[in-house]
Amino acid sequence: MPSRKRIKEIFLLFVKSKMGLAGLILLIILASLAVLFPVVGDQEKINNWRNYEYWIDYPKKAPPCWAQRNSFPTQIIAGEDTERYEHEVFRVDDLTVHSYIVRFIVERNTPASMNLRLNVSYNKTTYVYIAIVRPDGQIVNLTNSYESPTLTSMRTVFGVSSSSYNGTVYKNLASYINNPQIANLYISPWLEANNIAVGSTELSVLSSKGSQIIFMKLTSAILTNPELLEGEYKLRVDIISRDESVSTGFVSLSLIGTCYGVLGTDVYGRDLSQAVLYGIRWALIIGLLVAFVSTLAGGLYGILSGYYGGLIDEILLRIAQIIYSIPVLPLLIILSYMLKPSIWNLVGLLIAFGWPGTALVTRSMALQLKEETYVEAARAFGASHGRIILKYILPQTLPYLFASMALGVPGAILTEAAVSFLGLGDPTKITWGRILNEAQASMATVNGYWWWVIPPGLMIMVAGTTFIFIGYALDTVLNPRLKR
Amino acid sequence: MRGIVKAVDNVSFSLEKETVLGIAGESGSGKSTLAWSIMGLPPPPGRIIGGRIFIDGIDVLSLKEEERRRKILWQKVSMVFQGAINAFNPVYTIGYQIAEPLMLHRGYSKKEALQKAVELVKSVGLNPDVIHRYPHELSGGMKQRAVIAMALVLDPPLLIADEPTTALDVVVQAQILNLLKKLKFERKLSVILITHDLSVIAELADYVAVMYAGRIVEYGPIEEVYNNPRHPYTQLLLSSIPRLRGTIDKLRFIPGEPPDLINPPKGCKFHPRCPFVFDECRVSEPDLITVGENHLARCWLASKR
Amino acid sequence: MDNELLTIMLKDPSIILGVNNLKVWYPIRKGLMDYIYRRKQRFAKAVDGISFAVRRGETFCLAGESGCGKTTTGKSLLGLTPITEGNAFFRPRKEVINELQKAGLSTINSDIVDIFRLSWKGLKYVKRDITIIYQDPYGSLNPSATIKDILEEPLLIHSLLKDEEERKEIIYQVLEQVKLTPAADIATRYPHQLSGGQRQRVAIARAIITRPSLVVADEPVSMLDASIRAEILELMLDLKRNLNLTYIFITHDLAVARYICDRIAIMYLGKIVEIGDARRVIENPMHPYTQALVAAIPEPEPKNRLKLREVPIKGEVPSAVNIPTGCRFHPRCVARDKNLERLGDICVKQEPGLTTLNNDERLVACWLYRNSYKLSPEKSS
């Protein structure tokens, strides 16, 4: 049995090899990220991963902020930020008006989207007036203004009943503005009032980019070669009601940026960095569990088969060989398709097909070892089979088993990723394969969403390499045959 | 554990035509390294750091690698290897491997070369059909004969036989030694026979060099050395061999362990194990001293006499 | 047969081991085609019916070329290879007999056991009394254990000494017995830190640590250099004298056999062809095979180089699967060719038994000597 001194010796040798040290450091990093996810990551985001509502205020398909120059950072002005908006109640004729003016700064780029949320409660006909007040003093109406013959109803903008409503209303203002009708009704009159002619081609630009044009400098080239007008903007929202007891509350205005966080977002606006980080957990769980169980099972199987030999060995060997020659991935595809897609099913299948490799090697090792003179000598001196297996065969195969355990991890991670990539993964678990599956389904490659593609794959690679490093280093340190 | 091993150190000898020189020494004495170095191919990572080798008048080490390959290797000196089991490439037929040098150095066609191989194979007492066989199909004795045939294919004047009979059974060993003896007379070969077994040397060699720790410690005509050994090492070695005939004397042996070649002892390398050691032995190493006609010994005792 | 050897043994308490008609046949794996053609199971007959007896205190030698079955015979005595047929009657030392009886295992005449009929447990007790030394000093010691661990192993297996200090003491004592000093230093080393000769001495120490009465030495010196070989042989002779050991000495080297052995059995293809006093057999071999074997051995005699060595044998050793009919040596026998008229085809047709010669104690299995048979053949030496 290797003494404590020898274990320490092995450890020192292991750390001395560059591969071993690199592998160990990477493993420590990966493992601590996996364990400490609640600290370093955002558990709430992971919990809400499949709750698409949760992600409304996040930019969609946004690249990471470090990769985009002149990006508009997401700003969320919430009801609590009372210093960032003003609330006023006044009456105009028989109408009660709740007026909000929300201030925000636009610099470097226009917001990709603006989400407005308000609490409203009324029992009589209610209208809404929305306008943007620009730093240059220009006012861009986004609904009918007080001057126009009719006011815009709540239904038109928020899609709720105009006669009575009690609750939160929500509007994505950007998609509201990017609309031919709105462009025609409000934006183009504004431009024309400033002597900018809007023909039918310009109108089509407006109807797709109106939400950005309103943040541009008012020049004659505003439509062809727009230039950002930086400064403090104000969003004015008036709730105009026939109901005197109308009550309102400002919930939030989210000015959604053109970039997000460290790793950007996906098509639902989800924070990819969290998913990539969280993926470490599953990769480690799958990889280690599969490698550990299948190596252990395979090792025992191989040792018993090789040591006992004869007919038992013949049969066990055939079984292992057949399973070993089965191409796993195609079979996994069909099995995952038909079984309930669950990560534990997949782990089970990977183990079921993963053990024979180790078994075949340990078998031949056992076969060779039991022929070693010193093993025969132990038998000659009366050692029992159990003693020989435990004291002579097993310790000699342990180095190989450790190495093969480490080397088995990448295979499991890769296979899980492939199965998930094909969309057969566990839908409730966030794995790197699944992120890539969603990327492929959203044609990330065609659209150039590189931030969605590169990090998960890179993580697969890093995780794989970590264990291969460890495996190779273990192999060289523990296997005297390679040391030579 | 790193260091420089002087596997062969300061070895000089000459070999006349048609004679056999036996080089004897126990494991680790540098015999095999010497054999390969004579061909200019010291086993890696070893290097020849000094000395000269003349074969048939050609200064081997002064030649460029390519020249040596074309002029010396197998043409002037060929080799019968230790562990003939692995001397053949498992994926080629015996015939091809015997014939290969002919195609390479003499420009024979494959057919001609194989024909020559058949002749050779017959001359070493093998059935001609072995040329179509693969190494794994031959027994140890047959393989050893095939290796000898391969060594003779270019009719070299010098043959190095490195442990040619180790790992063979006694009967086969006797047959192979007979074959070598026959070939030596028929082909007028010069042979360097390297082995740990003094009995095998006695079967073949005219001269013998006894090596210890990378050096020749005794050299001379075989009768002289065997009947009148002058170096204590040779004396002890000869009296440690059990005999088949005559009285059964108590065997003598050399106490202690062979020297560590990374840190060899000072003075005479044999002094820590020598029963006749005295002060001088511990201080400086003796040269080879002439102790008889053609008979040299590296021992202070020899010079005293 | 069975009882004849046993009867002799019962009468003669100096016999420590009697091997009777031992056969070790290995079945050849049948291939697909063999099953299709329903071919009979074939065997490699490594040992094919040998009998011999060993006296307490002697060195009994099994000699022959590789593949003759000498090692298999040795190993079968330790239950290391499954035997096909035969008995091995062994007289263990008192304590072992006591242990066996305590464990309720039966013995013959309360001092003999048949090794081949023992249960695993019984065999384990006997293994305290029969030990083995292997040929390869590099392979026979566990490379990842220290010398102390290696020597402790038999003690632990047989739970001989409960106290670690006691075990240590005995280990040091044995190491000193095999002249490995300083023992305390050697004990902490690993095998790769020792020279070949030192390792072989460790192997010998392991073989004597349970104080056995019979040691099977399987070519213990054939991988060693000449000077070390002599040292080990001397050590073994010393130990034999001091510890009252009996050796079964397996070797291919008749010169070594002549030096160390009292009696010798020459084996060829699984059979004993000649058996007798070691010196006389080697100096005056009777069986044609023994003659060839002796003739083939080189000696450090410079005159030998001047003449070809006459080895009266032809061909190569046949495989143990295809053993020739009749006398298994006949296809290679030069003596038969010379005496073909007298012998006729008896060598091809009938296998000769071991028979005592008129003028000698030794037994030879050869038709050449059929005219000189004694009338009462087959006395197991």
Add this chain to the structure above:
Amino acid sequence: MAGLGRTLAIQAINSLIILFVILVIISAMFVYLNQKQLEAVVIEATQMFVRNLERNPNLTPEQKEQLAKAFEYNMRVRFGLIGSPVERIFNLMTRLITLDLGNARNAYLGASTSVKDQIVFALKNTIILFTTATIISTIIGILLGMSAARRAGSILDKAVSFAAILSSSIPFWWLGMLMLLAFSFKLGWFPYSAKDVYVAVARLQAMLQAGQLDKLTYFLKYLYTWAYYMALPLITVVILSIGSWAYVTRNIVLSKLTEDFVMTARAKGVPERKVLYGHVLRAASPPIVTIIALSLISSLGGAIITETVFGWPGMGLLYWVSLLNGEAMLLAANVYVTVLLFIIVVFALNFIYAILDPRVRTDAATYTPR
């Protein structure tokens, strides 16, 4: 040569057993798990048929009922829903073997809706891609491995080892995505979708028929078109395969380099190049083939999925498509054919191994007592 025949026979039997085991697994899974779904399909189809029958005024109700029953029975036969589970498994197995699997709901690219046609079409394209890739990566890999072994410890050697480590932990299909991002999206050198090769080739054909192209130009353009569309998937597979080829070659050649016969060859005056490529590589080739066969088993699946990314119209893309459309039969057939392809490849490699290694070819497994 008896040895070779025997080795191959054993190998063939092994392959058949593996195929059988996989067929049993697939079929059994189908019979047990997919039954309800198929049952529902049959009932729906029968109801549809009955509704159509109702509109036919020429039939008596008895006839209608009979026809409906016959229809349902036929459907059940088609979906393998007749008989005991064992029979069903067996039926499905025979249908899988013969690829008699009816029609898929959607057509696949150039092929008809017949499952068999689709599989054959996909198989052809997969073979084109992977044969080319294997040939290229074998040659480069072996040359690289040899150079690495010759200069063990050099920068090249370390690079080969490192590349092998990296490539065994990079999914083929992910590298494919990267290639697309770099060479199609960013640089615009190559097309996104390789399946458009058929459109491009059809256009060429039309031009040829219209007399706008002479035959030679057509042929050159034809080759160019294939190369253009195949380039990215090919490069991806080659890049990730070279590493393992080179590494395996390096290790085995390195171990062979220390063997005695290499020294023999050198002593015989064989030039170093011939020693390496004639003796060492030749002797190393059987184990190289074996190890490559083993590594193929584990990597080919991932490689095939690469097709998905590039839209190369082979088996990999068919996986994606059949999973997307929920075509279980198509999926099963695809799995079966992929496995078949694997087994044939491995069998072929074993055949090559047996030819390369005289010890197998001549079978000298004789008993040698020790």
